[in-house]
Amino acid sequence: MTSWGKIAEEVEKRAGRRCEYCRMHQSLQGATFHVEHVVPRSLGGTSEIHNLAWACPSCNLHKSDRVEVQLPGVSQAVLLFNRL
Ligand SMILES: [Zn+2]
Incomplete structure (x- = not known):
């Protein structure tokens, strides 16, 4: 088993x-970055590495449990995270 x-x-x-x-x-910010769940556990996301992202505290707090955002003038919601 792999530790956190x-x-x-x-x-x-x-x-x-x-x-x-x-x-x-990360070197540009004094705060420690977070391991963030791309799809939050509250929405069924897992703690497997493919669902985890490295996030600064500001982005992590603003993202919260959202996975997509509605942009003005765009009919479809846009995913907040798109790993290429
Ligand atoms: Zn950020």
Whole structure:
């Protein structure tokens, strides 16, 4: 079994130590970044690595439990996270 610390390390490494939402590098912010659930557990998301993102505190708090946003002038909701 993989510990949460190892999972967090892997997520951080995969993200290149950048927030996966705003792309800010962790070295530019004093606060520790978070391992964030792309699809929140409250919506059925898992803690498997493919559902985790490295996020600065600001992005993580603004995203909260949302997975998509409605943009003005766009008929369809847009996903907040799109891993290419
Ligand atoms: Zn961010």
